[in-house]
Every structure is written in C-alpha cells, then in structure tokens.
Amino acid sequence: MDKKRLNVKLVKMSYEYKEKLIDMLEEWKADIELNNTNHSPWAIFKNDYHDFDRYLEELEIREEKDGLVPDSTFFCLDTDRDRLVGAVNIRHYLNGNNYLTGGHIGEGIRPSERRKGYATAMIALALEECRKLGLNKVLMVCDANNIGSEKSIINNGGVFESEITQDGSREKRFWITINEEMVETERLVLRRLMPSDYKAMAAWDMDERVYKYLMGSACKTPEDPLVWLPKKDPNSRVNILMLVTEKSDGHAIGIYALNHDKSRDVWTLSYVNRFEDWGKGYTTEGMKALIDHAIKVYGARNFEGECAKVNTGSAAVMKKLGMVYDHDSLYSKSDGSETFESEVYILKK
Numbered sequence: 001m002d003k004k005r006l007n008v009k010l011v012k013m014s015y016e017y018k019e020k021l022i023d024m025l026e027e028w029k030a031d032i033e034l035n036n037t038n039h040s041p042w043a044i045f046k047n048d049y050h051d052f053d054r055y056l057e058e059l060e061i062r063e064e065k066d067g068l069v070p071d072s073t074f075f076c077l078d079t080d081r082d083r084l085v086g087a088v089n090i091r092h093y094l095n096g097n098n099y100l101t102g103g104h105i106g107e108g109i110r111p112s113e114r115r116k117g118y119a120t121a122m123i124a125l126a127l128e129e130c131r132k133l134g135l136n137k138v139l140m141v142c143d144a145n146n147i148g149s150e151k152s153i154i155n156n157g158g159v160f161e162s163e164i165t166q167d168g169s170r171e172k173r174f175w176i177t178i179n180e181e182m183v184e185t186e187r188l189v190l191r192r193l194m195p196s197d198y199k200a201m202a203a204w205d206m207d208e209r210v211y212k213y214l215m216g217s218a219c220k221t222p223e224d225p226l227v228w229l230p231k232k233d234p235n236s237r238v239n240i241l242m243l244v245t246e247k248s249d250g251h252a253i254g255i256y257a258l259n260h261d262k263s264r265d266v267w268t269l270s271y272v273n274r275f276e277d278w279g280k281g282y283t284t285e286g287m288k289a290l291i292d293h294a295i296k297v298y299g300a301r302n303f304e305g306e307c308a309k310v311n312t313g314s315a316a317v318m319k320k321l322g323m324v325y326d327h328d329s330l331y332s333k334s335d336g337s338e339t340f341e342s343e344v345y346i347l348k349k
C-alpha cells in the first residue's frame with residue numbers, strides 16, 4: 001500500500017460506527033491475548049462494548065478524578081476503505097500519573113493494519129486536535145523496544161528527550177513542538193524551559209553566589225534539577241518558566257518566570273541569572289518583555305515581586321520595571337537556614 005496516499009480522518013465514536021468498532025476490537029483483543037501485547041490506547045479497551053451506551057458514556061474522562069485527567073478519544077477511519085484502522089487518546093494536560101511515562105497521546109493501530117503508515121498519519125491528525133486544545137508541546141512516551149511507535153513519533157517531529165525506567169520497563173520520552181512560545185527582545189530570546197535544559201542550567205545552578213538570596217539552595221550536581229524539571233508542564237498557563245538565552249552567541253543566561261496565584265489573581269515574578277551576566281540589564285529587558293507577553297497572552301493584570309532588603313540589585317530591577325514598593329515582609333530559605341527581611345513590590349496594568 002502506498003503510505004503517502006492514505007485518506008484517513010479522526011471520528012468520535014457513535015452508533016454510526018458501532019459495527020465497525022466491534023469488528024476492530026474483536027480482532028485486536030484476540031491478538032492481545034495471543035501475543036500478550038499491550039492495550040494501547042487503554043481508553044478503548046476499558047469498557048465492554050456489549051453495553052454500548054455505557055461504552056460511549058465512559059469512553060472519555062470529562063473531569064479530573066482519581067488522578068485521571070480529562071481526555072479525548074478519536075477513532076481513525078480510512079475513508080477510501082470505510083474501515084476503522086486504529087484509535088488515539090489525547091490527555092488534555094499532564095499530571096502526576098503521566099508526566100513521566102504516560103504523555104499526552106496514546107495510540108494504537110489494529111493488528112491487520114500495522115506497518116502501512118497509519119500510526120504516522122493518525123498521530124499527525126491527533127496533533128491537530130492537540131493544537132485545538134491549546135497545547136504547544138506534546139509529550140509522547142513509548143516502550144524502548146517499540147520500534148513502530150518510536151518511528152511514528154519521530155515521523156511526526158518527535159525529538160528524543162530521555163530514557164527512563166519505571167516499574168522495570170524502559171521508556172523513551174519524545175517532545176513534539178506544535179508551536180514554540182517565544183518572547184524576543186533586542187538581546188534576548190525567552191522560550192519555555194524543557195527537561196533537557198538541565199545541562200545549560202549548570203552554568204548557574206551550582207553557584208552559591210547566585211543562590212545567596214534565593215529560597216532554594218545551589219545544586220550539588222548538574223542532574224539535581226531532573227527531580228523537578230520533568231514535572232513542569234511546558235504548556236502550563238499558570239506557571240510560565242522561560243529559559244533565557246543571549247541572541248548573539250546563544251548562551252543560556254538564566255530562567256525568568258511568572259507564577260499565577262489564582263486565589264489572589266496575582267502573577268509573581270522570579271528570576272535567576274548566571275553570575276557572569278549580572279549587571280548587564282538583562283533581567284529588566286527580559287522580564288519587561290515577559291510581563292508584556294503575559295498581559296497579551298494570559299490576560300495578566302497584577303504582578304508582585306519580593307526581594308531581600310539587602311538584595312539591592314533585585315529591588316533596582318523591580319523599580320526599573322515600573323513596580324512600586326508596597327510593604328515589608330519576611331521570607332526564609334526552604335531549608336530554614338536563613339531568614340531575610342524583605343520588600344514586596346507590586347505592579348498593576
């Protein structure tokens with residue numbers, strides 16, 4: 001079969017496709033039993049289709065419950081052959097259960113239709129659905145030995161990030177970029193921080209001077225950030241973490257971030273820079289652009305920043321950003337080793 005000429009579309013399950021679904025699932029389940037293969041995507045196997053109303057009702061998760069996030073399930077229809085060939089399940093966001101090994105997309109092609117290019121074509125359509133959901137970066141994870149899955153992910157622009165072992169099985173993680181959220185200034189480029197950036201972060205993360213007034217402490221090894229970094233969703237609309245690089249030579253300067261406290265509708269600023277890049281005006285330049293971006297893209301209005309009174313450089317940045325002193329406060333390092341008298345600055349747009 002000519003892979004380039006597959007005419008496929010994604011459909012939602014309904015009575016119209018009931019017979020086709022049963023035909024596909026019967027074939028698939030027999031193969032799973034015979035060859036002890038996986039149940040991907042799990043959503044289409046989790047309920048018995050004999051009670052078709054319930055199958056339809058419970059196919060998709062609408063609200064987060066028991067650690068499961070809302071999802072969408074589509075079936076892949078070959079329109080030339082009027083045949084269902086596979087299915088794909090899209091998680092709307094990542095949470096504790098799937099940021100490491102689940103990913104956003106789970107897919108499967110029925111046994112008789114494998115190695116014909118369907119998975120590659122179906123993932124391309126699924127990425128369009130991810131775009132509609134507002135996802136910029138899509139995580140796909142496959143078993144390290146699943147060559148077909150790995151290739152169909154790479155065929156769709158998947159970039160290998162890391163291999164991890166979970167519950168005894170080796171899994172490969174890939175990111176597909178639908179849209180790179182970027183902020184540009186005269187000298188800087190800001191883009192979402194990704195797990196693979198831990199290497200660049202070593203330029204400041206192990207430097208005690210940089211961590212003097214920060215709540216966290218300097219890292220002991222360059223790999224330390226891998227404990228928290230993969231748990232950060234680069235699509236988050238409340239925790240905007242940007243890696244900052246210098247345009248002229250591409251070196252990483254630091255991380256600028258805005259974190260939305262929904263209960264108070266306040267966006268908190270934070271920034272960290274490589275020691276060698278202090279005093280060059282980068283933070284003012286980059287944070288100003290990030291604040292403007294958050295206003296435009298996320299509807300941000302209220303901003304807040306806190307710095308130790310002795311950290312005059314940080315206070316100067318906030319003043320240059322147009323922020324005004326609001327009140328005095330106190331904060332402590334996370335390990336309790338030190339407490340600082342601080343100043344809180346605010347900005348209303």
Ligand SMILES: CC(C)(COP(=O)(O)OP(=O)(O)OC[C@H]1O[C@@H](n2cnc3c(N)ncnc32)[C@H](O)[C@@H]1OP(=O)(O)O)[C@@H](O)C(=O)NCCC(=O)NCCS
Nearest residue numbers: 040107108109114115116117118119120142148149151152
């Ligand atoms: C993994 C799976 C989805 C691949 O579907 P598919 O329709 O066969 O994939 P494609 O035809 O698009 O193939 C993509 C590439 O992988 C290759 N490929 C597919 N299966 C392969 C296999 N078993 N061994 C070696 N190569 C394989 C194809 O030749 C193609 O290579 P190319 O890009 O160089 O042309 C399918 O095997 C499947 O449903 N498996 C069970 C469920 C599953 O494992 N899902 C993934 C969970 S992470």
